[in-house]
Amino acid sequence: MKIGDKHYRTIWLNDDNWSVEIIDQTKLPHEFATRPLRSSADAAHAIRSMLVRGAPLIGATAAYGLALAMREDASDAHLASAASALQATRPTAINLRWAIERVREPLTRAPVNERAALAYRLAAEICDEDVAINEAIGRVGAEVFATRWRELGAKRPLNILTHCNAGWLATVDWGTAIAPIYKLYDAGVPVHVFVDETRPRNQGASLTAWELKSHGVPFTLIVDNAGGHLMQHGDVDVCIVGTDRVTADGSVCNKIGTYLKALAAHDNKVPFYVALPSPTIDWATARGSDVPIEDRGAREVTHISGRGSDGGVIEVALAPEGTQARNPGFDVTPPRLVTGLITERGVAEASNAGMKKLFGEKAAA
Incomplete structure (x- = not known):
């Protein structure tokens, strides 16, 4: 980019x-x-x-x-x-x-x-290969989103919610979950993105917001816990996230907080998509519960960095000194909450059968 x-x-x-x-x-x-x-x-x-x-x-x-x-x-x-x-x-x-x-x-x-x-x-x-795959994901996802926009009347911007950063900074170029947004915006379809801050490292606030601003895509930064509220009030038309691993049953392992967004989307009948390149499918791991979840350091939770009044980047404490914190980096979203997996080959059902239908039995061997 x-x-x-x-x-x-x-x-x-x-x-x-x-x-x-x-x-x-x-x-x-x-x-x-x-x-x-x-x-x-x-x-x-x-x-x-x-x-x-x-x-x-x-x-x-x-x-x-x-x-x-x-x-x-x-x-x-x-x-x-x-x-x-x-x-x-x-x-x-x-x-x-x-x-x-x-x-x-x-x-x-x-x-x-x-x-x-x-x-x-x-x-x-x-x-x-990563660049080519992600551009293809962008094309597939843009058509999914364009269809959604037309279903809603095509009279206002399509409001998209995303979590963490799955843009070009997370890949070699283009991105996964953000690639369809770039393609849609570049095609002239009006879009607006709600960007989760994504605590504790704030990849949404620092990276996704930076990417979208650089590209000119309209966006609004929200706190992680605002997504459900916005969905309840009809402010979100579709959700899309990336993933670090999709297991053989279609379970989605992604940045912590993704599961809660999927639950809110399901409860409010908002489509919830996951964008991924085929190498992110882990055919050898049967279930999401089998994925090792990285437990990161407590300091990411108890402290935060940002730009100070003098323009320099500083770190400040958020919690009382000596506070213990737990920091799992990822959670697992079950297949039943996923509307579809957007891949370079098309949209797959979040299931073993759905992925095999798209990628063939050989991919799962």
Whole structure:
């Protein structure tokens, strides 16, 4: 997407053809900054510390992490060590494991002196595929939303609610849940987006709001608990979220708070869609209850960062000193609450049968 007059992806190879550059998302929205990754340890740190986040981008970063590892030392032992270290950074997003295996498996069969070049080529392929997949998700979802807009009379903007950030910052480009919004807006359909703040890291307030503002899409920031109230009063026409993993039964694991939005949407008869690329489907995990849920640090809950009166970014305490806090990063939305899964191949029912119908039995093997 564009920032000013320049097109950016969220991750790219530098002019030296070996180091990798990322957008440091911990600086947004107050500062746009990039950071180089020069080692597999740098890539692991970027994922763990959420300089990059979003399931597809985590996977792409891990792929380049393996490429950097092979430049350091292409031995079997270092490959195994780097893959293990990258895998341990974030346990919930399935794209991480998928991307690591997509790169690691061919490397094990390649001559040692060819592994680095092969790893870089595979990482680039993963990034290019992600862009194409997400643009396709945008086209599919835009048609779903356009149909909804026409059903409602096509006389006012379509009011869309989203949770967390599933825009281009969560992927290599375009995004998942936000891609249909971009496509719809660019096609001239009037839209308005309610953006959940998404506590505790406020990815909606800091990232989704920044993205939409940069693109010119009208939006309103709301607190996480306002969505149900707005749905009760008819202010929301459709909900869409991304996901870090969809299990074989159609359960959706996404940012904490997604389940509550799905419940409110179901109770108020508001369509609730989930946008995802096919690598986010975890065919090997039967149920959502089997997904490991990342439990993040308490400080994300007890403290918050923002821009101070002097223009600098500061951290302030929200809770009394010594307060204990629990911080699960994700929750699971059961299939019965999901209207449909918007993928690059079309819209699937949130069920094993529905996903197999779209992707075929071979995908689930």
